[in-house]
Amino acid sequence: MLLAERAGRPMAWGDFFTAYLGNYTQVVSSATDGSYGLDYAPGRLLVMSLWVKSLREHNPPIQNWENTYEATWPLLAVNTVCESICALTVIALVRHWRRARNGWRILPHWRHPSREWPALLAGLAVWFNPALIWNAHAWPQWDVWLLPFFLLGVLAMSKERWLLGGFILMIGAAFKGQVLMVTPVLLIWPIFAGKPLASVRMLIGMAMTASLVALPWMFQTRTAVAWLAGFVVVSVLCLLLLGHRRKLDRIAAIAIVPAIVVIACVMVRPNHGMIYVVGVVLIVLCVVLPPLVPRRWWGPLVGAQLAIAVYATGLAFGGSFDWFEIGYRYPQRHYPTMVVSGSNLPHILRADPFNWQLNDPVNVSWLPDMTIRTLLICIFSLTLLACSIAAVVHWRRRSPRFLLAISVPWLTMFTIMPQMHERYLLWASVVFCMGMGISVGNGLLALVVIFYAWSNMALPMLNDNPDLLPFLTRLIRGMNPGDAYVLVLLALVCLYSAIEPDRKPVEIEDQPLP
Numbered sequence: 001m002l003l004a005e006r007a008g009r010p011m012a013w014g015d016f017f018t019a020y021l022g023n024y025t026q027v028v029s030s031a032t033d034g035s036y037g038l039d040y041a042p043g044r045l046l047v048m049s050l051w052v053k054s055l056r057e058h059n060p061p062i063q064n065w066e067n068t069y070e071a072t073w074p075l076l077a078v079n080t081v082c083e084s085i086c087a088l089t090v091i092a093l094v095r096h097w098r099r100a101r102n103g104w105r106i107l108p109h110w111r112h113p114s115r116e117w118p119a120l121l122a123g124l125a126v127w128f129n130p131a132l133i134w135n136a137h138a139w140p141q142w143d144v145w146l147l148p149f150f151l152l153g154v155l156a157m158s159k160e161r162w163l164l165g166g167f168i169l170m171i172g173a174a175f176k177g178q179v180l181m182v183t184p185v186l187l188i189w190p191i192f193a194g195k196p197l198a199s200v201r202m203l204i205g206m207a208m209t210a211s212l213v214a215l216p217w218m219f220q221t222r223t224a225v226a227w228l229a230g231f232v233v234v235s236v237l238c239l240l241l242l243g244h245r246r247k248l249d250r251i252a253a254i255a256i257v258p259a260i261v262v263i264a265c266v267m268v269r270p271n272h273g274m275i276y277v278v279g280v281v282l283i284v285l286c287v288v289l290p291p292l293v294p295r296r297w298w299g300p301l302v303g304a305q306l307a308i309a310v311y312a313t314g315l316a317f318g319g320s321f322d323w324f325e326i327g328y329r330y331p332q333r334h335y336p337t338m339v340v341s342g343s344n345l346p347h348i349l350r351a352d353p354f355n356w357q358l359n360d361p362v363n364v365s366w367l368p369d370m371t372i373r374t375l376l377i378c379i380f381s382l383t384l385l386a387c388s389i390a391a392v393v394h395w396r397r398r399s400p401r402f403l404l405a406i407s408v409p410w411l412t413m414f415t416i417m418p419q420m421h422e423r424y425l426l427w428a429s430v431v432f433c434m435g436m437g438i439s440v441g442n443g444l445l446a447l448v449v450i451f452y453a454w455s456n457m458a459l460p461m462l463n464d465n466p467d468l469l470p471f472l473t474r475l476i477r478g479m480n481p482g483d484a485y486v487l488v489l490l491a492l493v494c495l496y497s498a499i500e501p502d503r504k505p506v507e508i509e510d511q512p513l514p
Contacts, residue, residue, distance in 0.1 A: 010057045011053060011056065011057070016049070016053055017216075019049075020045070020046060020049050021216050021217065023038075023045065023049070024045075024217075024320065024322035024323045024325075024326050024327075025320055025322050027322070027326060028322045028325065028326065034333075036326050036330055038326055039326060039327070039330050039331045039334050040326070040327060041173070041174055041175060041176065041177055041327035041328065042174055042213050042323050042327055043145075043171070043174030043175040043213070044142065044145065044174075044175045044176065045327070047075075047078065047142075047145075047175075051074055051075055054074060055071060072140060075140065075142065076136070076137060076140060078142075078145070079136035079137065079140070079142070079144055079145075080136070082136075082144045082145055082147065082148050083126070083127065083132060083136060083144060084127075085148035085151075085152070086126050086132075086144070086147050086148055086151055086430060087123040087124070087126040087127040088123065089148065089151040089152055089155055090119075090122050090123050090125075090126050090151060090430075090433055090434055091116075091119045091120060091122065091123035092119075092155055093151065093154060093155050093158065093403060093434060094118060094119040094122045094123075094400065094403065094434055094436075094437035094438075095116055095119040096155070096158055096159070097158065097398075097399075097400040097402060097403055098118060098119065098400055098437065100398040100400075118436070118437035118438075119437050121436045121437060121443075122433050122434050122435075122436040122437035123433075125433035125436045125446065125450075126430055126433045129429060129430060129433060129450055130450065130454045131425075131426050131429040131430075131450050131453035131454040131457065132144065132426060132429065132430055134454055134457055134458060135423060135426045135457060138461070139457060139461055141423055142175075142176075143176065143423050143424070143426050143427065144426070144430075145172075145175040145176060146172040146173070146175050146176040146178065146179045146427075147172075147427060147430055147431075148172070149168050149169060149171045149172030149175075149179070150169065150172050150179055150182075150427075150431070151431070152168045153165045153166070153168040153169035153172070153186070154186070154403075154406060156168060157186060157202070158402075160198070162190070162198045162199075162201035162202045162205070163201045163202070163204060163205040163299075163300055163303075164205065165186075165202055165205065166201065166202035166203060166204065166205025166206040166207075166208075166209070167205035167206070167208060167209050168205075169183065169186070169202075169205075169206060169209075170205070170206040170207075170208075170209035170210055170213075171209055173206075173209075173210075174209070174213050177327065177328050177331065178413075178424065178427070181409075181413050181417070182384070182406075182409040182410055182413060183206075184381075184384050184388070185384050185387050185388050185391060185405075185406055185409050186202065186406065187199050187202060187203065188384070188385070188388035189388045189389075189391040189392050189395065189405075190202070192388060192389060192392040193392045193395060193396065200300075201300055204300045204303050204304045204307070205300075205303070207303070207304060207307035207308075208303045208304075208306070208307050210307065211306065211307035211308075211310035211311065213323075214310060214311065214314065214319075214323065214324075215310055217314065217319055217320040217321070217322070217323050218310055218311070218313045218314035218317075218319035218320075219313070219319070220314075220317060220318050220319050220320060221317050221318065223317055224313045224314075224316075224317035224318075224319065227262070227265060227266065227313060227316075227317065228309060228310065228313045230262050231262055231263070231282075231305075231306075231309045232306065232309075233258075234255070234258045234259045234262050234286065235259075235286055235302060235305045235306065235309075236302070237254070237255045237258065237259075238255040238256070238259050238286045238287060238290055239290050239298055239301070239302060240255075241254060241255040242255055242256075242287065242290040242291050243290040243291065243295070243298060255286075255287075256287050259283065259286045259287055260283060260287070263279050263282050263283055263286070264279070266278070266279055266312050266313075266315075266316040267279035269316040269317075271315060271316055271317075271318065272315040272316070274315060275312065275315050275316055278308060278311070278312045278315065279312070281308060282305065282308055282309060282312065285301065285304060285305045285308070286305060289301060332419075335419050336358055336359075336419070337350075337358060337418075337419065338350040338356060338357065338358050338372075338418050338419075339418060339419070339420055340419060340420060340421045340422075341421055341422040341456075341460070342414070342420055342421065342422030342423075342424075342425065342456045343422075343452075343456060343480065343481065343483045343484035343487055344414055344415045344416070344420060344484055344487060344488070345376070345415055345416050345484070345488050346376065346416075346417075346418045346419075346420070347481070347484045348481075348484050348485065348488070349372065351481065356372050357372075358371070358372065358373050358418055358419070359371045359372075359373060360372050362374075362375050372418075373418050376416055376417060376418050377417065379416050380412060380413060380416045380417050383408070383409065383412040383416065383495060384409055384412075386495065386499055387405050387406065387408050387409050387412075387495075387498060387499075388405075389499075390405040390498050390499045391405040391406055393501055394501075394502075397501070397502060399501075399502050400437065400438045401438060401442075401498065401502065403434040403435075403438065404434070404435055404438060404442060404494075404497060404498045405498045405499075406431075407428070407431040407432050407434060407435070407498075408491075408494050408495055408498045410427045410428035410431050410432075411425075411428040411432070411449060411490075411491050411494055412491050412495065413428075414427075414428060415487055415488055415490075415491040416491070422456040422457055422459075422460070423456075423457055425449075425452060425453040425456050425457075426453050426457070428449055428453065429446075429449050429450040429452075429453035429454070432445065432446040432449045432450070432494075433446055433450075434446075441497070442497060445490075445493065445494055445497065448490060449490065449494070452483065452486075452487055452490070455476045455479065455483065458472070458476060459476050459477070459480070462476060463477075
C-alpha cells in the first residue's frame with residue numbers, strides 16, 4: 001500500500017490523502033498482464049489506509065503484518081460497530097413491517113418493549129449470529145461493512161425516503177461492490193408497484209453518492225475545479241430563475257446563456273465522445289426541466305445535475321478512473337474460476353461428471369450462444385425479477401414477508417452466481433435473521449442459512465485446526481460435497497417462501513401505505 005512517510009514524526013494528513021488518491025494510479029501503472037493485486041473499492045481502501053497509517057505511527061511502528069490483537073483491534077472495533085448497527089436496524093425493520101401489517105401508525109405509537117419481542121428476537125439473532133461472529137472476529141474479514149448501509153437503505157425505502165435510501169445504499173457499494181448485485185430488486189419493485197418516480201429518486205441518490213466518491217479523482221487540474229464551480233453557479237441560477245418563471249423572457253436568458261456557455265466548454269473538448277451526450281443531458285436538466293418539475297423535485301434535480309457534472313469534469317479534463325477499474329471492474333475477472341471456494345451450484349457444475357469451466361459454451365438449441373457464466377447470471381437475474389414481483393405483492397398487502405423478498409437475492413446470489421467466495425453467504429445469514437420476526441417457519445429457514453454460512457467459512461480453519469472442535473470438524477467434513485445440493489434446495493425453498501402470498505391478505509382499504 002502506497003503511503004508517504006515522514007521519518008521521525010507522524011505523517012501529515014495532506015501527505016496521507018495524496019498517497020491515498022495516488023494509490024490506484026500507482027497500482028495500474030505498475031501492473032503486468034492486467035493483474036493488479038488490489039481489488040479494494042474506494043471506501044474500503046480508505047479504511048485500510050487509515051489502519052496502516054495508525055500502525056506506522058504505533059510505538060514502536062509496525063511495519064509488517066502481525067496477527068495480534070494489538071495490531072488488528074481498530075478493524076475489529078469497526079466490525080463490532082457494524083454488527084451493532086445491523087442488529088438495531090433489523091429490529092427497526094421488523095418492527096416497522098409488523099406494525100404496517102396491523103395498520104398501526106409507525107410514529108407516534110408506543111407499545112411496551114415486551115410486546116415487540118419478534119423484532120427483538122430478530123435483532124438478537126443478528127447479534128449472536130455465529131457466522132457473523134466467525135467472519136468478523138474468529139477469522140477477521142471486512143464483509144460486514146456493507147450490511148449496515150444495505151439495511152439502513154431498505155429502512156429508508158420502507159418509509160418511502162427514496163432519495164435517502166439510494167444515497168445510503170451506494171455508500172455500502174463504496175466498501176463492497178457486491179451490494180450492487182442485489183440492488184436491482186430495490187429498483188424494480190417500485191416500478192412494478194406503479195411508483196416509477198420512486199426508482200428515479202433512488203437512482204439520483206445513488207448517483208449523488210457515486211459522484212461524491214469519485215470527486216477527488218476528477219480534480220486533476222485547476223481548470224477542472226474552475227469548470228465544476230462555474231457549473232454549480234449556473235445550475236443554481238437556472239433553478240432560481242427558470243423554476244420560478246414559467247415563461248422564457250429576457251430575465252430567463254440570464255440563466256440560459258451562461259448555462260449553455262459553461263456546458264459548451266466541456267462539449268468542445270475531444271477527449272471522449274460521451275461528452276456530447278453528457279452535455280446535451282446537462283442542458284436538458286439545467287434549462288428544460290426546471291420550469292416543468294414541481295418544487296419538491298428541485299433538490300433531486302440539482303443532485304442529478306451535479307452528479308453528471310462530476311463525471312463530465314473527469315471525462316473532459318483528464319480525470320482518473322483507475323478507482324473504477326480496480327474497485328469494480330477488476331473483481332469481475334480477478335478469480336476466473338467457476339467458484340473460488342464454498343459449496344454452491346457452480347461448485348456442483350465444476351466437479352465430476354460435469355467438469356464445467358467458467359467460459360465453456362452452452363450448446364442448447366433453444367438458447368442463444370452463451371457461456372456457462374452468462375447462463376448462470378441470467379438464471380440469477382430471473383430470481384431477482386421474481387423477488388421484485390414478490391416484494392410488490394407483499395408491499396401492497398403490508399406483509400412483513402416483504403423483508404423475506406428482499407433477503408432471498410443474497411442467498412440466490414451465492415447459490416447461483418459463479419466466482420463466489422465462501423464468505424459471501426454471510427450476507428444472506430444476516431438479512432435472513434429478519435425471518436425470525438416473521439414466522440416460525442421463516443425463523444427455522446434463517447437458522448439453516450446461518451448454519452451453512454458458518455460451515456462454509458469454518459471448514460478451511462477447522463481443517464488447519466482439527467483439534468479445535470473435533471465433532472463439528474467431522475460433521476462439516478462429512479457434509480461435503482453433498483452440502484452444495486442441499487444449499488441449492490434450500491435456496492429454492494426460500495425463494496418459494498418469498499414468492500408465496502399470505503393466505504389471509506390484510507385488508508388495507510382507505511389506509512395509506514407505510
